[in-house]
Amino acid sequence: MPKKSSPVNVDPRVRRTHRILRDALVSLILEKDYRSLTIKEITDRADVAYITFFRHYNGIDELLMEILDEGVAELLRHIETLAGKTEDPANEVEGRLIFEYIRQESDLFRILLKSQAVTRIRKSVIEKISMMFQNSCGFLQRSNSHIPANIASNHMATSLLALIEWWLENKMSPPPPQMGKIYKALIIDGTMSAVASA
């Protein structure tokens, strides 16, 4: 087994193998049920030897993790950039930008939501987004509210993912500008008014 150094494996053959295995898995997940995929299907699609898979990953889940970890990290970087631009969460531009980004990277999101089998990833994504809301939404810190901040931020994070999932299942319509408005009204303002009133 090749060592997994943090800097990045330099050997171009390894980079190539990882890349084509990832691409093969992505295309297969989009085509059929994740759970019924086999390693042989993946290596056939990738046109590498069966055993090569085991030289890099311990199972299909691990390969999927690599794909999602990378994609999620990029997603969070993107959302954080958006959050930085709009310190005031009342800005509905943020919502529009989120959905434009999702449309651009829709394959990644479809995979993330389709393979919910991997609960670990879903949970970590929710937790990270939840933390982001907790940091960027000042109204969550109202200490006199009867709604704990962690419940409210969890509500926002899961609602956002659910809204994204609904949108992908409905052919990404309505378009991003309108989804941005819906996101702001339903998730930002809705939660804010609930926290303020309770």
Added chain:
Amino acid sequence: MPKKSSPVNVDPRVRRTHRILRDALVSLILEKDYRSLTIKEITDRADVAYITFFRHYNGIDELLMEILDEGVAELLRHIETLAGKTEDPANEVEGRLIFEYIRQESDLFRILLKSQAVTRIRKSVIEKISMMFQNSCGFLQRSNSHIPANIASNHMATSLLALIEWWLENKMSPPPPQMGKIYKALIIDGTMSAVASA
């Protein structure tokens, strides 16, 4: 394979087999990861012959479906009763009753949320609860809102499930009365104010 008549299989031996297989699967799911369960584990726990499993089910998923379909049907009946009692969704008693029922049937909910692998069931549950909100919450029908009723009701249904999941993962604290208030503020009132304002 014994025929699956709708009235209910009368043979007590079949009833017994179904019951002990269901119980075995439930206890195993609560103990360890659903996806790594084997049929042999289930039949060993149930103390029936390996092949007996195949005489009744085509796979573990099918057995799980039977358990969840029944449990979900009961859950929906329960919630519908609650919804009937409180035509005015402003009544926060409804929320308390929901969480009291969940605490009572917490095994079922843990299983439902733990085995998210079975996306089909999760989707149908969300859809049914969503429909219920759409029928019982008058404010969703405001035709002049920029938020479509199906998005709002989907938001409420997924938020409720997410709140339940959070609650189960946090040792069912805070207690039902407070969760009822949070539910009302965050999901009912929050959505209502969002629909009204947008």
Added chain:
DNA sequence: CCTTTTTGTTATACTGTATAACAATTGTTT
């Protein structure tokens, strides 16, 4: 060009699924 590393080929062990044939047990009917 020579060494190291990765990949491919072939063979094999193992686990879990699925079914068949027949015996043993249990339930139902008369």
Added chain:
DNA sequence: AAACAATTGTTATACAGTATAACAAAAAGG
């Protein structure tokens, strides 16, 4: 209670998918 029907248990077997080993072939890097 006896006879019949249905279910369950026992044993054997086929098969798919996972996982590893040993050695040959190809590619990368100094």
